[in-house]
Amino acid sequence: xxxxxxxxxxxxxxxxxxxxxxxxxxxxxxxxxxxxxxxxxxxxxxxxxxxxxxxxxxxxxxxxxxxxxxxxxxxxxxxxxxxxxxxxxxxxxxxxxxxxxxxxxxxxxxxxxxxxxxxxxxxxxxxxxxxxxxxxxxxxxxxxxxxxxxxxxxxxxxxxxxxxxxxxxxxxxxxxxxxxxxxxxxxxxxxxxxxxxxxxxxxxxxxxxxxxxxxxxxxxxxxxxxxxxxxxxxxxxxxxxxxxxxxxxxxxxxxxxxxxxxxxxxxxxxxxxxxxxxxxxxxxxxxxxxxxxxxxxxxxxxxxxxxxxxxxxxxxxxxxxxxxxxxxxxxxxxxxxxxxxxxxxxxxxxxxxxxxxxxxxxxxxxxxxxxxxxxxxxxxxxxxxxxxxxxxxxxxxxxxxxxxxxxxxxxxxxxxxxxxxxxxxxxxxxxxxxxxxxxxxxxxxxxxxxxxxxxxxxxxxxxxxx
Numbered sequence: 001x002x003x004x005x006x007x008x009x010x011x012x013x014x015x016x017x018x019x020x021x022x023x024x025x026x027x028x029x030x031x032x033x034x035x036x037x038x039x040x041x042x043x044x045x046x047x048x049x050x051x052x053x054x055x056x057x058x059x060x061x062x063x064x065x066x067x068x069x070x071x072x073x074x075x076x077x078x079x080x081x082x083x084x085x086x087x088x089x090x091x092x093x094x095x096x097x098x099x100x101x102x103x104x105x106x107x108x109x110x111x112x113x114x115x116x117x118x119x120x121x122x123x124x125x126x127x128x129x130x131x132x133x134x135x136x137x138x139x140x141x142x143x144x145x146x147x148x149x150x151x152x153x154x155x156x157x158x159x160x161x162x163x164x165x166x167x168x169x170x171x172x173x174x175x176x177x178x179x180x181x182x183x184x185x186x187x188x189x190x191x192x193x194x195x196x197x198x199x200x201x202x203x204x205x206x207x208x209x210x211x212x213x214x215x216x217x218x219x220x221x222x223x224x225x226x227x228x229x230x231x232x233x234x235x236x237x238x239x240x241x242x243x244x245x246x247x248x249x250x251x252x253x254x255x256x257x258x259x260x261x262x263x264x265x266x267x268x269x270x271x272x273x274x275x276x277x278x279x280x281x282x283x284x285x286x287x288x289x290x291x292x293x294x295x296x297x298x299x300x301x302x303x304x305x306x307x308x309x310x311x312x313x314x315x316x317x318x319x320x321x322x323x324x325x326x327x328x329x330x331x332x333x334x335x336x337x338x339x340x341x342x343x344x345x346x347x348x349x350x351x352x353x354x355x356x357x358x359x360x361x362x363x364x365x366x367x368x369x370x371x372x373x374x375x376x377x378x379x380x381x382x383x384x385x386x387x388x389x390x391x392x393x394x395x396x397x398x399x400x401x402x403x404x405x406x407x408x409x410x411x412x413x414x415x416x417x418x419x420x421x422x423x424x425x426x427x428x429x430x431x432x433x434x435x436x437x438x439x440x441x442x443x444x445x446x447x448x449x450x451x452x453x454x455x456x457x458x459x460x461x462x463x464x465x466x
Contacts, residue, residue: 114127128181179369236294431452
């Protein structure tokens with residue numbers, strides 16, 4: 001047994017020695033190969049440079065910049081598809097920048113979400129918000145002035161590419177803080193078939209307040225109102241009232257000053273304007289009583305429940321697609337003069353985002369506001385193209401030939417004023433909205449309602465007056 005054990009141990013030792021010898025030989029071969037490779041590489045500066053460069057590119061490859069883009073629309077639907085497509089087209093032209101749209105709900109929902117993101121130090125990289133949100137975000141110290149970017153694009157020459165009416169709500173205190181994108185005015189939609197039915201010329205909408213009342217009386221019948229105006233919230237209600245105020249030649253040229261520090265609600269002209277609206281409901285009974293939802297008005301129109309409405313030109317495509325009757329689009333009837341407020345959304349950039357992202361977002365803003373894309377956006381949504389050059393594109397020329405109503409809101413721009421926007425805007429808008437609603441519900445006279453609105457607005461703005 002002892003001999004057998006020793007014999008086996010000797011055999012095992014021999015196997016181990018063979019393995020070690022083989023490994024040692026392999027190591028010597030690899031070392032020699034490495035030395036030869038090193039000699040060859042160091043002997044060729046071209047090879048050395050290429051190897052080093054290739055390694056550096058692989059290690060230092062730059063990742064694309066990703067931009068969060070808050071956009072005010074509910075998830076789903078045609079507008080989201082358009083925005084998705086435009087974001088993809090931008091990335092196709094700019095592979096180093098990826099835009100990720102975030103659909104945040106209504107304008108109000110989007111504003112709240114952006115404010116929450118700003119307060120948590122995670123602001124969006126770029127957002128479309130109401131032009132009237134300007135002073136609220138200035139009060140939060142949340143947005144950056146765009147003067148540096150504007151200057152690089154040509155300064156005033158760049159801004160002059162946009163319609164002047166859009167720029168009014170984009171600037172404050174000598175700085176530009178936002179860039180127009182989806183802008184609108186109030187226009188009148190009217191049912192031409194209903195006009196024919198009562199003997200009105202379908203190609204001649206009402207030109208004045210007197211004619212508006214005359215037409216509304218003729219058009220009102222069982223199951224159909226002559227006219228309907230939205231009155232359900234600060235944005236829509238104040239917007240429609242501002243149209244009447246501008247048309248009546250308000251003492252101060254507008255309901256607010258350019259710096260957003262003063263409101264001019266309680267004036268004789270404004271009392272007359274609100275009285276006209278109120279009388280349509282309670283005296284002449286050509287409009288339904290109660291508070292009318294913004295979103296209900298276009299549906300009531302396309303369903304034939306009302307013959308004339310005031311609404312945003314941004315609803316043009318919607319009404320075109322859903323009205324089963326011949327309809328027209330017209331400027332708002334004049335009081336003492338023609339007039340409408342502007343409306344809609346602008347692009348904003350935010351403090352707290354890296355400079356490289358701000359630069360990338362500016363490239364996206366420029367891309368989205370070229371004449372060609374402004375024309376396409378106008379055609380697909382109904383918003384007014386933001387630049388005169390957009391109407392010189394072949395796409396828009398063809399669309400105007402096909403659907404001339406596209407130019408109504410544009411042609412109304414010379415009579416437009418900036419939309420109501422002030423510091424502490426929530427309180428100011430609420431003061432006007434709540435008291436006007438009280439008037440339309442019969443709880444106050446127009447004089448009482450606007451006097452109270454003025455007092456509350458003055459209180460809300462007292463700390464901002466210079």
